[in-house]
Amino acid sequence: MIRPALSLSIAVALAGCAATRPPPARTPAATATVAAPAEPVRAIDANPFPSTYRAPVVGKVALVGGNVLTATGAEIADGTVLMDGGRIVAVGANLPVPEGYQRVDARGKWVTPGVIDAHSHLGAWSQPESADALNDVNEMTDPNTAQAWVEHSIWPQDPGLDAARQAGVTTLMVLPGSANLFGGRSVTLKNVPATTMQGMKFPGAPYGLKIACGENPKRVYAAKGRSPATRMGNVAGYRKAWIDAQDYARRWDKWEKGGKVGDPPRRDLQLETLAGVLKGEILVQNHCYRADEMANMIDIAREFGFRIRTFHHANEAYKIAPMLVKEDICVATWASWWGYKMEVFDAIEENAPLIHAAGGCAIIHSDDPLVIQRLNQEAAAALSSAWRAGLKIPKSEAIKWFTANSARALGIADNVGTLEPGKNADVVLWSADPFSIYARADKVWIDGGIVFDRSDPSYRPHSDFTLGQVGGAR
């Protein structure tokens, strides 16, 4: 398949989203197009760092007798989950297991979709974190670094990825840090052992743009004696960038619609990313704590004609729940984090449940290499607070907070996030109710291939860093 020449579009990256289908081969076809006399133009490669992930060749597996949370709202006692060819093929109570399936006894255990973290820095800020050399998460040199792609910071040997896999995390979105107004592009990874970022890159997942509100950008740049030093400076910075992006997109549109005559406009990586947002191809992932600032960001999005997919951290989302539901913006937050700075002073444990109860898209995220290992426990803390508040949210709904809803925020809900026929077979077999503190992931599958089995020591750990060291021998 030839990528469309001369387009800012990342349509190729967006189209299909079939994780099990090999991504378009990286062919020299685009170069050939340039040489063709009929098209005297230079192609823009919309997917210059393509995924090389290939779903494993796998047999048929039946998880039998478990308590299944499908993340579609169902809880199935004595449930069976059938996986074939890397896909879920059937989910139900007491299903007959057809011939040829390897049976996995799930009696007394729980089965859920793979855990999806909507906010991680694994690989970009790796362990040992005491080594500054492994911190590549904040390009703290300019308030707008939309030209930076965090995938180029990913170190697949981060031991944190192993720890997360052993905790059931099958997919994660890695974001640049929040020092800048525009931090750069996010990348969505499959949590498979790999030696390259491309080997983990989720085929077809859309890019995100990290935007940060509030204290962090203004603190960082005030210290450097430059704008933004205030929240109004933050907003001025966003709006200037979007004005530039509109202008850039217009110039390209004009050139493309004008028959591509003459030299195309000069490419600008920073504006290319922002223009991708304006076209709806790149999803806005917005770090923003306070309710009033989220409202400002919604107005900015309206002013320039783009959408915000997710507010991250968003500890005051509960104050504007109806607005966020109406705008169809997901809220990715914690239960327990609060108070470390002014903009999280009003955080409450019930934040995600109150968004859920209002009919919104609530997500429990990590932003942390330890929390990512217990998103189920963090969700349990949120659920507990919901029950204390009298909100009758069942576990079959709360499971969505770290599976289905995260998939939606990342733009990969057609592929992962639920246990439904046709979805990728990303599955966790838990030793107990995942809302219990004692539950551990016993087995983890990605695209039907087992990536972790607690009973088999060969599954841990993958990282070259821990090899031959004290940590590798634990």
Added chain:
Amino acid sequence: MIRPMLGALALMLSSQASAETVAIVDARLMTMAAAGEVERGTVLIRDGRIVAAGAGVAVPTGARVIDGRGGVVTPGFIQADSTLGAVEVSQVPPSADRATHSAGISAGFDISRGLNPDSILLPVSRLAGITHAVTTPLYDDRRGRELQFSGQAAVIDLAQQPDMVTRPRVAMVLEMGEGGAARAGGARGAAIVQLKATLADVRHFARNRAAYDRGGGRPQPLARIDLEALVPVVEGRMPVIVKVDRASDIVEMLTLAREEKLKIILDGAAEGWRVAPQIAAAGVPVIVDPIANLPRSFSELGATEENAARLNAAGVTLILKTGSGVAHRARELRYGAGNAVAWGLPHAAAIAAITINPARIFGVSNRIGSLESGKEADLVLWNGDPLEPLSRPEAVFVKGMQMPLTARPLDLRDRYMPAR
């Protein structure tokens, strides 16, 4: 002038709150005392003190009865390595009294002075069953790693009364390993030698105070307040919390403690499991964060979530904590303890590690830490397993007073939660 007034006020409030007889009945009791776990028992509280805890305790007429059916009573939890009472918003320095960067005061910093009983973090932590904290000075390294000691820790209660210090100056706080090396100019060998020199200086000072005051004797690099604060340390009366992670650093500190006759408490000890028999043989207790399983530094390559279980199996006395210098996230203490259980620590050992063990090690077990006659009513009634996030406290007693189950975040919730 002001302190006696506040003291009188506190006395008035606490006597008001506790002059009654309360019986928590039909609950499972985790006594952390000789009675062990009592499947179905009663805790009888009179005038703020436990007068009986066990099965077959008669409930006197007129007692206020709290139905504990299906619930569990534990002693109040104690959060070690905490900054509760000494911080409101971490990134707002004037709201925090956790650390000093003044080169003029290091070991002398006494965190028990100047704490804030009105902190909104205290009721938030109580809702997680925490009734006491070991408030522990942090290092303020804004101007570089200048200070050898971060100061002296204190045990505080979370009753939000002015007299919140249960016991001041319970331990000296010292970072060794990587951090200690950085403070000594970049090498562990320098840090250890410097520490030994400091201890020798303190001993010299203790013997020659008069000469020191005359300006005679040998010159001392430390300020008088620091020397004075370290005298109980060299005399073995005050333990030193030593923050250290690497197995070899732990062994160095065990050796140094033996040489210098110091009482030490290891804090962190990510690789403690590798030298667990030596720690146990030395009788040194360890403060562990059970979820710290990542190689966050080259001193923590052996970090594992089984650390707590392995140390316990080797016979080491454990205290569990969550994070380092924790305040806002103190409420995750019980989740951390639950994770330790998930990774092999016996449930009762996990509860002991957040109740009676820290009470004993920090010298307050005569008052709190177990459900025993004569101790303060300092306990929590849970509606289920206290280590499960889905369980919640139904009654919290601190210093004999039943605390309201309210906190500012719940006020915020109620302000914004739609009416149903």
